Amino acid sequence: MPFFGEVFVSEILRKPVLDPKGEELGRVRDVIVIKGDPFPKVSALVIEKKKRTFCLPWTDLNIFNKRIISSKIYGDKLQPNEFGEKDLLIVRDIFDKQIVDANGAKVVRVNDVKLEGFQTEAILIAVDVGMRGIMRRLGVERGGEDMMRLFKKHLPYNLISWNYMQPLEPKLTKISLTVPRQMVSELHPADIADIISQVSHKEGASFFKDLDVETAAEALSELQPDVQTAIIAGMDLQKAADIIEEMPPDEAADVLSDLPMDKAKEILEHIEKEDAEDIQELLSHEEDTAGGLMTNEFIAYPPETSVREAIEKFRKDADEVETVYYIYILDTEEKLIGVVSLRELLLAEHDTLLSDIMHTKLKVVTPETDEVEVADIISKYNLVALPVADAEGFLLGIVSVDDVLDRILPPAAKRRRRKV
């Protein structure tokens, strides 16, 4: 049955459905949708008459627009409704639920759903998340429009196309498209963390499950500790270990330190030995000190290395290390004696030795140094990273400026969502 034009689901709810003779079959109660290409399509209407519900397949409809809905079959041929939990109903499962706007990277609520005619089907083309949708549901869209016209203003439409929308309900993922899922995984992890922090813990966890390991690792470190714990607790051990392994050791240490002891131990056991050792070393320090902030991944070469050799080595090492802007110079006993910035390295003559260009008057802190003091030093000397060494001068790790910034000015996703 050709369906021209477009209609909002709220406009057809409770509208009477007529049979070929004009008698009322019932009123529209809901709409069943199924997976379609390119968009989900309507498979049947749910009609209610005298407290009983019936299912009217799309193919049995004759006319379908916002004024008249009529069917080709008579009342006696109507099938009683047998939809269950597995089916997807627009009013029951999509209306008023929260979804992710993959384009805008935020969480919004569905106020209405727009259907459009495509060939002979009615497809679910967009959701209405704006004020206009609310007014339409309340039946005051017209009134609102007229009022706005008085002020010579427009009531804007706020629609999100279905292909930019990523649902949060696990049921709806059947009909969600791959495009938004890809878009979501391409969002910056900080935006993903933002989205997760805005929804309930359960929904956040299910959203997280769909992410790949790298994105998940980055997003996890941007979340608030209790959300992190909730998500890790809900994942199976190996997956949790994989994600934590993927994170830089200082972030991993942060996540593990917020988990209950036994859970953290279990996960550590599933992490590759080398990485687990790095993480454990960091866990031994207090949270708000240089030791708690630092990462033990850094680039360090002996002083006799030539610039040419250093650049070669750098090419291989820099892949794994997070902060590469400084190359630290360690003597034969592995004590910190100097630092070269990446810029200086690249600008130097290939035959010079690192010992010739390195700075020896380094700013260093001990692991017990308070985080505020660390921030002061980084800020005063305009550093990108500050090395942390023990009393004998062994380089234990570095504190990077973004980690310090996170402690002093935590980003929104890390703060408690509401301060009431």
Add this chain to the structure above:
Amino acid sequence: MGPGIITANIDNDASGITTYSVAGARFGYALLWTLIPTTIALVVIQEMIGRMGVITGKGLSDLIRENYGVKTTFFMMLCLLVANFGNTVANFAGWAASMEILGWSKYIMVPVGAVSIWLLVTKGSYRVVEIVLLYACIIFVGYIISGIMAKPDWNTIARRTLYPQMQWNSEYIMMSIAIIGTTITPWMQFYLQSSIAEKGITKEEYKASRLDVIIGCSITDVISFFIIVTCATLLFPYGIRINEASEAALALKPLAGDYASFIFALCLANASLLGAIIVPLATAYYICEAMGWEAGVNKTFREAPQFMWIYTLTIALASMQVLIPGAPLVFLMVLSAVVNGVLLPFVLVFAILLINNKKLMGEYTNSRVYNSIAWGTVASVICLTIAWVIKSVF
């Protein structure tokens, strides 16, 4: 402090203190018996709400929206807005009254208070202030001490507390509604469920948070009990009806002597400020979240227009209401409690329907006992409201 205890402290806001004081002053011990059923109802309802927060992980306004649609949510939010406007008016009235006891004109202190609160919340960090005010609630212990020092007749009190006797006049009925309304406020249910949902309390941790809720309810009602007792013992025999807030201060005389007024004013000011900071803010959040609007205190008027406007207008209009010359401050505070009581059944009905929804709650739906207590509360309040209207008109 757990959400249960915090909620309990906020329960004794300006409207609460005044309602209990007036109840004691005007009816002596006659209203004491209402505290027991009210407390039982409070514990049951708060536990229900807490359970819903733990199991669903969502706030009450989210649940109502997702299960009952926009129309119902809109109507519910309207109720909440009205009730909380009343609360904010009461809190500013309390602020004004306490300032007047201390000798400062309300025409200066109310605008100062309103503007400071607005600035503090939107621009500053009010969490610190909130925590200070919460701890300052320890002042309420003064009522317990004062009550004991006044040496009332404990036998009479015991009898009046345990044996219900209804007086069928309009003021008595109104005060019963007010007591219920200020003890079990609608917005508190939203607040408690959101706080618990946000903390991500799991089913395993639930036992601890349940204890927190129960302790909170008990504390708040012990304090309410003593406020009524002190006023009943010290004011009722002398016919002091508390038409002015300063009269309520006399209840603290045994404890504080000449400092009674000062201490009472501090108590009232503390409670009012706490309420004025939290209630309008919470209301704006719940409404915006339910309707799907942007919300956040550090957003500008452009980024989150509905949120900022709801919050700002609530504070502005409420404070203006209080500034009207001759505004009956005590009456306003009690009235807000009555409004809360009248609107309570609407919120409760949805909470009960939701908590019995197996799809949402799984095996954690209400037991028969809980359901009967909850429905009983709804029925009683509705009956009381109808009785009050009838008695007032005829």
